[in-house]
Amino acid sequence: MPDRDTAAAVACNVRAARTRRGLSLDRLCERAGISKGALVSVENGAGNPSLSTLVRLADALALSVSDLLDPPGTEGIRVVRADSTEPLWTGPAGGEVRLLLTTPGPAPVELWRWRMLPGELHRSAPHLPGAHETVTVLFGELALTVGDSEQRVPAGATALFHSDTAHAYACGGESACEFLMTVHLPGPHDRR
Structure with missing residues (x-):
């Protein structure tokens, strides 16, 4: 996932979902089965999370992987090339x-x-x-x-x-x- 815009969207979406659910970094790490360093890296937009990490975070936050990847505010008809x-x-x-x-x-x-x-x-x-x-x-x-x-x-x-x-x-x-x-x-x- 080398794209900076995607990394920024993931960072924003994970942090927002964690905050909405009242989860600490430690609690989300426990639920997702990932290290705290990996989560901090994701939330700072500095990481390059694997597909497995994205799936684990999405599952732990009861979201889809797309919910983590999509830029905030994506609405209406969506055509994906x-x-x-x-x-x-x-x-x-x-x-x-x-x-x-x-x-x-x-x-x-x-x-x-x-x-x-x-x-x-x-x-x-x-x-x-x-x-x-x-x-x-x-x-x-x-x-x-x-x-x-x-x-x-x-x-x-x-x-x-x-x-x-x-x-x-x-x-x-x-x-x-x-x-x-x-x-x-x-x-x-x-x-x-």
Whole structure:
């Protein structure tokens, strides 16, 4: 996340959400499972938080990742160009993931675009209780692991799974894999 404007938006949004919820730095660190140094760096706009850190902070603050990334005051119709979002993860072979947008409301849905190259793997910590994801493979093959179970998802197929357990995505073939992922975050009454 090298963009200064994005880092400034994350800093402002995390600090504002923490303050609204009456959380100290220590309490938010405990809830998110991150170090105090990492949180201070994020809130000062000086850090380069990983995708995992952003997800942990969003979950701990009961927000979407987009809520952390969007500049304050984003309203109305929002059109997101493919080249207008910064990659939030870059794989060792050049794959990347971009968060395109998040729907508003008490049970938001995040839309992500992933491109993974052969040999790339991304592990994800469990999300909030009650969260689930869908992945639709546009081309290539995705190796999806949820808990101890792996499933191959070919081009043109969609998979649905509960993402409140550890899960991982990997390019499952000899060519690139591209997929769209939605993360369905639980509303206040949907949490198990």
